[in-house]
Amino acid sequence: MPALTRRRLLAAAAALPALPSLAQAQAWPSRxxxxxxxxxxxxxxxxxxxxxxxxxxxxxxxxxxxxxxxxxxxxxxxxxxxxxxxxxxxxxxxxxxxxxxxxxxxxxxxxxxxxxxxxxxxxxLPQVLVVLTSGPAGLAALLAAARKKPGMTYASSGIASGPHLAGAVLSRRADIGLTHVAYRGSAPAMQDVLAGAVDMAFSTTPQAVPLIREGRLRALAVTTAQRLPFLPDVPTVAEQGFPGFDVNxxxxxxxxxxxxxxxxxxxxxxxxxxxxxxxxxxxxxxxxxxxxxxxxxxxxxxxxxxxxxxxxxxxxxxxxxxx
The missing domain is CATH 3.40.190.150 (Bordetella uptake gene, domain 1)
Incomplete structure (x- = not known):
């Protein structure tokens, strides 16, 4: 029988805490x-x-x-x-x-x-800037309208969400003073855009893309550095006068x-x-x-x-x- 050297004892002791985790992982998941x-x-x-x-x-x-x-x-x-x-x-x-x-x-x-x-x-989650189909036809038109009407509102899925940040960065870089309206999620934000309660929204694509495809909302820009393969005709914010814009x-x-x-x-x-x-x-x-x-x-x-x-x-x- 090998001698129980100090090295062997230390090695054995170090292995003990791992045994319950290993056994738990082998039995997991059971529910x-x-x-x-x-x-x-x-x-x-x-x-x-x-x-x-x-x-x-x-x-x-x-x-x-x-x-x-x-x-x-x-x-x-x-x-x-x-x-x-x-x-x-x-x-x-x-x-x-x-x-x-x-x-x-x-x-x-x-x-x-x-x-x-x-x-x-x-x-x-890429983001897309959307308005009603009766709204501005492009980002340049939206920015022009915002300069004529200070305090235009944009919806997001919550304070400090990705859509909030995208709107804040665009508002500062374009110097248009947008007013942020926070919601508890993308779905209620989109509902108020559709109802005309807010002027526009930055939304993550899962909520916005179906509404764009149904013709209920118009996409003005995406926030990624390159255009999206599923929205190839929608230009990026970056290519519409804001180089380096990439907020997702x-x-x-x-x-x-x-x-x-x-x-x-x-x-x-x-x-x-x-x-x-x-x-x-x-x-x-x-x-x-x-x-x-x-x-x-x-x-x-x-x-x-x-x-x-x-x-x-x-x-x-x-x-x-x-x-």
Missing amino acids: PIRVIASYAPGGGVDVPTRLVAEPMGAILGQPLAVENRAGATGSIGAAAVAAAAPDGYTILSDASGQALNPALLTNLPFDYETGFAPIGQLCT DWVAMWAPAGTPAPVLDRLNAALNQALSDPARRDRLLNGIGVLPAGGSREDLARFVTAQRLAMREVVRAENIRVE
Whole structure:
């Protein structure tokens, strides 16, 4: 029998904490997984989340049940997941509030930087500037109208959302003094645009593209650096006099901090497998108008670290405050 040297004892002791996590991961999942979507039903977080939840559930052998917890720029849903047991049965699907909220919100019951473990990025959410079909025929016409009528209103899915930032940046660069009107999600924002209660909206594409295709709204510009393959005739903001304009939202999945790494790895693998299916990618890209992402857990961690630094600068430059 080999001698129990100090090195062997230390190696054995170091291996012990990993055993429960490994056993848990091998048994996981044994029941449905709850996915908290941090924005309202029908919006840019909810729709793509539901599209990938179904195949992820099939891959993992347990359904992923999506539950909407909207409000406070995504922090209500995030708080629910940060407080959940780190066992892989409650996960978060969130937007760029993960990067913005640390620069905006104080006295939260959790810390964005330490409260979550990254799973993977689901998609990029391009944004589109829309008006009623009876409104201005192009961005130049809209800007001219805004200069003649100070205080024109634009809707967004919430304070410090991607659409809010896009509108704030355009308003400052064009010097037109737009008035921001925040809603609890893209769907109610679009309802008020259609009703004529606001002059325009920046919206993530899942909510706006169907209305554009139905002829109920007119698209004036997209916020990406290049034109979108599913809206090829809609010019970018950048090519209409604002070089470098590139303001987009995104969706990613997270688990509570402390979730075992093997569970996180299985969730990441299921997400990437779901996104690699050609039919699913087509539904995301051409069906609802988002750009599928994917990648490793480490990719998401690096991306969000960079985004948090960038968003602090945007919040400062645009003087964005939570009202």
